Amino acid sequence: MRSKSNLLLLLGAFFILGFGALVLGIPKGEGATVKRGEKLYMEQCMNCHGKDGKGLGKLIPGLHHAELLQKERLICAIRYGKSGPLEVDGQVYNGQMPPNFALDDGEIRDIVNFVYAQFAEIPISLDLPEVQDKLRNCAQANPRLQW
Amino acid sequence: MNLSPLLMAVLLLIWSCGNGNSKAQKEAGHLPFFGEPMLIQNDRGIADTLWPALPPFTLASHTGDSLTQLDLVGKIRVADFFFTSCPTICPMMSAQMLRIHERFGSNKEVVLISHSIDPEHDSVSVLADYAEKLGASAPGWFFLTGNMDLIFSLADAYGSFAEKDPNAPGGFAHSGALTLADRQGRIRGVYDGTNPEEVDRLILDMERLLAEAPDYGPEAVPVGLDYAQ
Numbered sequence: 156m157r158s159k160s161n162l163l164l165l166l167g168a169f170f171i172l173g174f175g176a177l178v179l180g181i182p183k184g185e186g187a188t189v190k191r192g193e194k195l196y197m198e199q200c201m202n203c204h205g206k207d208g209k210g211l212g213k214l215i216p217g218l219h220h221a222e223l224l225q226k227e228r229l230i231c232a233i234r235y236g237k238s239g240p241l242e243v244d245g246q247v248y249n250g251q252m253p254p255n256f257a258l259d260d261g262e263i264r265d266i267v268n269f270v271y272a273q274f275a276e277i278p279i280s281l282d283l284p285e286v287q288d289k290l291r292n293c294a295q296a297n298p299r300l301q302w
Numbered sequence: 303m304n305l306s307p308l309l310m311a312v313l314l315l316i317w318s319c320g321n322g323n324s325k326a327q328k329e330a331g332h333l334p335f336f337g338e339p340m341l342i343q344n345d346r347g348i349a350d351t352l353w354p355a356l357p358p359f360t361l362a363s364h365t366g367d368s369l370t371q372l373d374l375v376g377k378i379r380v381a382d383f384f385f386t387s388c389p390t391i392c393p394m395m396s397a398q399m400l401r402i403h404e405r406f407g408s409n410k411e412v413v414l415i416s417h418s419i420d421p422e423h424d425s426v427s428v429l430a431d432y433a434e435k436l437g438a439s440a441p442g443w444f445f446l447t448g449n450m451d452l453i454f455s456l457a458d459a460y461g462s463f464a465e466k467d468p469n470a471p472g473g474f475a476h477s478g479a480l481t482l483a484d485r486q487g488r489i490r491g492v493y494d495g496t497n498p499e500e501v502d503r504l505i506l507d508m509e510r511l512l513a514e515a516p517d518y519g520p521e522a523v524p525v526g527l528d529y530a531q
Contacts, residue, residue: 202391205397211396211400214393214435251387
């Protein structure tokens with residue numbers, strides 16, 4: 156009798172916690188990084204690339220293009236910005252993307268995970284060491300970036 | 303027993319007819335006029351109400367010609383203040399202006415005007431390149447440049463705001479407002495150009511303004527400097 160009531164109590168606790176998480180929208184596991192990335196994307200990237208990631212005419216490229224969805228390219232552009240001509244899908248873009256040194260490595264990982272989850276056909280899940288590795292690569296390849 | 307719903311229906315019909323014919327109800331379909339009315343009295347003390355309209359201007363357009371208020375006679379306009387290298391809200395404003403352009407681009411009674419607040423950088427050729435890449439075309443949409451101080455004052459006249467600010471991203475602080483003015487140059491609405499839902503409302507208000515009689519409301523008088531250069 157006692158073990159039955161304990162089981163009921165346990166089930167009730169699971170139900171309440173699960174329901175609570177659902178109501179509060181607390182994501183778990185990989186979903187958490189994408190969820191954080193979505194919030195950061197809306198704050199930092201949406202102004203130019205749009206809520207739907209489609210960019211703006213021939214001024215700002217959309218993020219669904221495979222040429223842009225290369226991990227290192229994306230990670231480095233978020234941290235260090237981008238200037239000069241950029242050819243995407245036959246179209247040359249010549250705008251300037253500002254650098255963003257206020258975002259830490261983890262936040263960049265979250266944004267990239269969201270961008271892939273939202274705009275790429277094949278979502279990926281980056282971990283922190285991979286992001287840091289790519290950031291080191293692009294900084295070494297172009298020391299001018301480290302201002 | 304059966305009479306009461308019938309009675310209700312008749313009463314409702316009488317009530318709705320009465321309301322539909324009231325002056326207030328008709329007025330409710332119109333957009334408000336922004337600004338303060340000007341009461342003018344003649345020597346016999348008879349007052350007339352005039353309404354302030356946007357000031358005259360002459361600015362260089364991305365087409366290579368100049369644009370003046372005379373080019374906007376009989377047209378409703380939507381104006382914004384931006385700069386091409388703006389790293390913050392301008393792309394959102396341009397995306398929303400593009401929505402409006404796609405909706406009304408072929409309507410000869412609608413003109414969009416985007417004023418650069420960074421005329422030192424945004425020359426006619428820079429603006430022409432920006433317009434082409436954005437997908438904007440005259441005569442539905444003009445990009446304007448000229449004297450910076452005059453453009454700042456013009457922003458003020460449009461109920462918007464722009465100023466140089468070395469601490470602001472890109473070097474300028476400015477509002478994301480889109481201003482709607484009627485055929486007589488009277489401001490009839492100011493909307494947040496970074497909010498798609500506000501721009502949905504602007505598009506509906508533009509339809510209302512297009513349906514309005516051109517001579518509706520108090521007589522308009524341009525107020526402010528002549529921004530011709």
